[in-house]
Amino acid sequence: MSVTGIGAAVRRKEDRRFITGTGHYTDDINRPGQASIYFIRSPHAHAKIKKIDTHEAARMPGVAGVFTGEQFAQDKLGNLICGWTVLSKDGSPMKMAPHAALAAGKANHVGDAVAVVIADTLAQAKDAAEKVVVDYEPLPAVVDPAKAAAKGAPLIHESAPNNTIYNWHLGDADATNAALKNAKHVTTLEFINNRLVPNAMEPRAALAEYDAASGSLTLWNATQNPHVARLVIAAFVGMAPENKLRVIAPDVGGGFGSKIFIYPEEVVCLWAARKVGRPVKWTAERSESFITDAHGRDHVTKAQMAFDGEGKITGLKVHTTANLGAYMSTFSSAVPTFLYATLLSGQYEIPHIYCEVDAVYTNTVPVDAYRGAGRPEATFVVERLVEAGARELGVDPAVLRQKNFVKKFPYQTSVASLYDAGDYHASLAKALEIHDYKGFAKRKRESERNGKLRGIGFATYIEACGVAPSALVGQLGAGVGLWESAEVRVNPTGSVEVLTGCHQHGQGHETTFAQLVADRLGLSIDQVNVLHGDTDTVQFGMGTYGSRSGAVGMSAIVKALDKVEAKAKKIAAHLLEAAEGDIVFKDGKFTVAGTDKSAAWGEVALGAYVAHKFPTSEIEPGLKEGAFYDPTNFTFPAGCHICEVEIDPETGEATVVSWTAVDDFGTVINPMIVEGQVHGGVAQGVGQALLEHTVYDDKGQLVSGSYMDYAMPRADNLPSFHVDTTVTKCPSNPLGIKGCGEAGAIAAPAAVMNAITNALGTELIDMPATAPAIWAVLHKANKMPRAA
Amino acid sequence: MAMTMTGEYQLPASQQTVWDKLNDPAVLKACIPGCESLDKTSDTGFAAVATIKIGPVKAKFKGNVSLSDLDPPNGYKISGQGEGGVAGFAKGGATVKLVPKDGGTLLSYTVEAQIGGKLAQLGQRLINGASKKIADDFFANFANAVSPRSP
Numbered sequence: 016m017s018v019t020g021i022g023a024a025v026r027r028k029e030d031r032r033f034i035t036g037t038g039h040y041t042d043d044i045n046r047p048g049q050a051s052i053y054f055i056r057s058p059h060a061h062a063k064i065k066k067i068d069t070h071e072a073a074r075m076p077g078v079a080g081v082f083t084g085e086q087f088a089q090d091k092l093g094n095l096i097c098g099w100t101v102l103s104k105d106g107s108p109m110k111m112a113p114h115a116a117l118a119a120g121k122a123n124h125v126g127d128a129v130a131v132v133i134a135d136t137l138a139q140a141k142d143a144a145e146k147v148v149v150d151y152e153p154l155p156a157v158v159d160p161a162k163a164a165a166k167g168a169p170l171i172h173e174s175a176p177n178n179t180i181y182n183w184h185l186g187d188a189d190a191t192n193a194a195l196k197n198a199k200h201v202t203t204l205e206f207i208n209n210r211l212v213p214n215a216m217e218p219r220a221a222l223a224e225y226d227a228a229s230g231s232l233t234l235w236n237a238t239q240n241p242h243v244a245r246l247v248i249a250a251f252v253g254m255a256p257e258n259k260l261r262v263i264a265p266d267v268g269g270g271f272g273s274k275i276f277i278y279p280e281e282v283v284c285l286w287a288a289r290k291v292g293r294p295v296k297w298t299a300e301r302s303e304s305f306i307t308d309a310h311g312r313d314h315v316t317k318a319q320m321a322f323d324g325e326g327k328i329t330g331l332k333v334h335t336t337a338n339l340g341a342y343m344s345t346f347s348s349a350v351p352t353f354l355y356a357t358l359l360s361g362q363y364e365i366p367h368i369y370c371e372v373d374a375v376y377t378n379t380v381p382v383d384a385y386r387g388a389g390r391p392e393a394t395f396v397v398e399r400l401v402e403a404g405a406r407e408l409g410v411d412p413a414v415l416r417q418k419n420f421v422k423k424f425p426y427q428t429s430v431a432s433l434y435d436a437g438d439y440h441a442s443l444a445k446a447l448e449i450h451d452y453k454g455f456a457k458r459k460r461e462s463e464r465n466g467k468l469r470g471i472g473f474a475t476y477i478e479a480c481g482v483a484p485s486a487l488v489g490q491l492g493a494g495v496g497l498w499e500s501a502e503v504r505v506n507p508t509g510s511v512e513v514l515t516g517c518h519q520h521g522q523g524h525e526t527t528f529a530q531l532v533a534d535r536l537g538l539s540i541d542q543v544n545v546l547h548g549d550t551d552t553v554q555f556g557m558g559t560y561g562s563r564s565g566a567v568g569m570s571a572i573v574k575a576l577d578k579v580e581a582k583a584k585k586i587a588a589h590l591l592e593a594a595e596g597d598i599v600f601k602d603g604k605f606t607v608a609g610t611d612k613s614a615a616w617g618e619v620a621l622g623a624y625v626a627h628k629f630p631t632s633e634i635e636p637g638l639k640e641g642a643f644y645d646p647t648n649f650t651f652p653a654g655c656h657i658c659e660v661e662i663d664p665e666t667g668e669a670t671v672v673s674w675t676a677v678d679d680f681g682t683v684i685n686p687m688i689v690e691g692q693v694h695g696g697v698a699q700g701v702g703q704a705l706l707e708h709t710v711y712d713d714k715g716q717l718v719s720g721s722y723m724d725y726a727m728p729r730a731d732n733l734p735s736f737h738v739d740t741t742v743t744k745c746p747s748n749p750l751g752i753k754g755c756g757e758a759g760a761i762a763a764p765a766a767v768m769n770a771i772t773n774a775l776g777t778e779l780i781d782m783p784a785t786a787p788a789i790w791a792v793l794h795k796a797n798k799m800p801r802a803a
Numbered sequence: 804m805a806m807t808m809t810g811e812y813q814l815p816a817s818q819q820t821v822w823d824k825l826n827d828p829a830v831l832k833a834c835i836p837g838c839e840s841l842d843k844t845s846d847t848g849f850a851a852v853a854t855i856k857i858g859p860v861k862a863k864f865k866g867n868v869s870l871s872d873l874d875p876p877n878g879y880k881i882s883g884q885g886e887g888g889v890a891g892f893a894k895g896g897a898t899v900k901l902v903p904k905d906g907g908t909l910l911s912y913t914v915e916a917q918i919g920g921k922l923a924q925l926g927q928r929l930i931n932g933a934s935k936k937i938a939d940d941f942f943a944n945f946a947n948a949v950s951p952r953s954p
Contacts, residue, residue: 055889056889056920057920058887058890058891058892058919058920058921058922058923059892059919059920060919125919125920125923125924141889144888144889145863145888145889146888147888148886149886151886151892302921302924302925305924306924712804712805712923714804714805714917714919716804716918716919716920716923716924717923717924718804718923718924718927719927720923720924720925720927721924721925723925723927723928724927724928
C-alpha cells in the first residue's frame, strides 16, 4: 500500500470545494438571456383536465411563454419510458402506460405537471402562474396498493386493467408449497415496507439551452447518469438527435437513486427552451421534490419461512404487492422483481423459494430505485423472518443464522443469483465480538433497573451490486447493457486524466479513482484528474447507481491502464534500447530486467508524445487508451449489522444505543470513504425504521409533504457506530471489489426492527417505529408502567 | 385531507335577526376573513374571492358559495368550493343551526372540509388550528355584526 494508493485513507480531493462553498451545481450555472420556468401542478390526485385558460397569465409582466400539456402533445414528442421490460407469469409484457412530460387530459397524482409558465424571473413566473386557470373535474383516487387491483377501484390508465402492471413470479411454487407443508415449523409475518421520500440535499434541477445556429440543445441536469439521460431524451422522447444533445451533470449533491431517472422537468425545459428561444432554468423547491422525486420502497408483503426439526430453513414463500405510483419511472419495474426476489435467499442455503410480485398503479408519486433498491426490501423479509423464527423456535438468532449460512462458494441460490465468494461466519463472529454480544443480558438487566426495555437485533444481509453483466440483464428485460467505460489520457508531462462514464454525487470518485491510477502508475493522486459528467467530454457510460462504480467503473479503468502500460512498455523498450519482453514496470519506473537501466514514468510519457525515438509506423505517437468493461457476474457484498435499542415505555421512544457493522466489501480502496458510506447508509436505514414515513390520505393528498411532517434522521438519532470489515475478494473483477454504497441502508431497517421487536416481545409493529407506534403496542400489550 | 370542526356561539340578537344577517351578503362579506368580494349570483348562490394564509401558503381562492337546506329561521347549510391556483383547492360545508336561548340566539355549526395540493402538503400540521382561527374570526365578526350596538 502506498501513501495515497489503494487502501489509503486519503482525504477526499473534492471536499475542498464542497466545504468551502465553491462547488458548481446546476443551479449555480447561469446563461445569457436565461428565463425561469414554473410548473403548474395538479392539486388533485386524480382529475380530468377540462380546460386551461392561459390568456391572462400570458399578458403578465416578464412572461415569455405559457404552455399546457395539450400544446406539448401537439408537438408529438415521445413519452417517458420505463427501460426494463418485466413479463407477467403468463408471458404478457408489463402494462407501461403513456407518460407524457406534461399531462394532457388527465392528471394522475398530486404534483403531476399540467402547464408551465416561463418568465424573466422566477417571481414573475410564479405571479403569472397564479393567473392560469385550470378547470379540473376531480375523479375518485386509489392510494392504497393493497386495494389498487380490487374490483371497482378507480382505473388510472385505460391500458392497465385493474391498475395492474404485472403479476410476476420467480422460483418453484410446488416445491416451496411442499416445503411449507412438510415443515416442522412455519414462521409467518406480514409487513409494510414504508414508502420513503429520497430527500437529496441538492434538489433536482435542469437548465436547457437551444443554439439555433447549430440546432443543438444543451442540458445541465442534476443526474446520476448523463449519457443515459441523453439516450432516453434523444431516442425515446425524440427531443433532438443524440449528437445534437449535450447533457452535463456538474456537481450533484446527492442522489440515492432518485437522480437516475429521466423526469418530466428536464424534458419540458428542453422543449420550452426551443419554444421561447432562451435558456430555461428550473430548480425544484423542496415541496416540489416531495411530490415529484421518485419515492422508494412501498411494499405490502406476506411471507412464510419453513424450518425442519433441526432449525434448518427448508423453504420461503413471499407475496408482495409493489406500489409503483401513477406512472412507471425509468427502472421501476426491475426494483421489486430482479433486484428483490433474486436476493431472497439472504446469506442462507434455502432449497426452495417462491416469490410472487404484483405491481400496481396508484394515484401517488412514481416509485423507483432508492438506496438499495429492492435489496433492503428483500433483506427485511428474510432477516425479520429468521429473527422471528429463532424466537419462535427458542434458538439464539446468531446460532440459527450460523446453522443456515451458505458455507461453500460458488453457491447457486434457488432464486437465480450465483454467490461467488463470501465468509458469513467471519463477519458474524467479528460482529459478535466487537458488539460484546455476550454482555447483552447484563446490559438488558441494567436497562430494566432504569425502567427501560432493551432489545438487540441482527441483520446478516446480502446484496447484489456491481450492476451488471449486460447479456444477463438483457435476458431479464433491461433495455441497455450495464458495462462501464474508461479512458486514461496520459499528458506529455506524465500527469493523467481519467474519463469515466460513472458519475459522482457524493461517492468520492475523484479521490478513489485517482488512488487507483496513482497506485498503478506510481504517481501522487494530485497528478491524476478524474473527469466525468459531460457527454461532450466523456465517452459513453452508464452512470452511477447500484454500487457499480468501484466494481464496474474501476475495472474499466484497470483495463485501460493495462493498455496504457502495455504501450508504455513498448515505448520504454525503444527508449532503453532493450527488448519489450525485458521491460519491467514497477513503482513508476521502467527497468530493463537484470540491469540498472531505467526510465521514469514521466520520461516515457514525454517520449510517447515527442515520438523521436520509436518507429511511428509501428507504434502510434501519444499515450491514451480507452476500455469498456462488462462484468461477468453481480458482486455480492454481505455483512453483519447488530443494533441495540433502548425503549422508554413511558413515552414509547426508541433510542439506538449501539451499532456494530462488519461488512465484506471485498477490496477497499479508501477505508475512510467506505466507512462514510456505511455511516450514511445506516443513518438512512435507521431513518426508515424509526422516523421516515410518507403518508397519503385516502384522497391521495400527501400529508407528510414537508420537513414539518416528514422526519429525517439527525445526528442525535444515531449512536457512534462501530464499523469494521472482513475481506473476501470478489473473484469476478480484477480489483476484487464488491461495492459499499448501499449496504448500510440494506442492513439497517431489519436490524433496527429486530431489536425493537426483541425489546417489545411482539413482532406486530411496522416501520417507522415511532414513539406513538411503540407506545400503542405497549399499551395494547398492557405493559405500560403503572403509577406507583 | 379532510377535517371537521364544530362550535357554538351565543349571540346577543334575536333568532330572526341572526337569520337575516346570515343571509345578507354584505354582512357575510364583512365577516369572512380575507373576503374580497361576495357577489350574489342567484337566490342561494354567491361568487366569492378570499385571500387565505395558512402557515407558509398564501392564496387567493376563487369559488362558489351556495346555501341549501334552508329552514328559516332555524338554520341552513352553506357550502363552497374554491380553487387557490398553485396553492391547491378547498371545499366543504357548514351546517348552521339557530336556537333561541337566554334572550339571544345560540348558533352551532359543524364544518366538514377538504383541502388539496400545497395547502394539504405544507399546512397539515397547521390546518386545524388555522381553520379554527378562521372560524373563530368569522363568528367573532358575525357576533359583532348582529349585536344591537353595531350600526
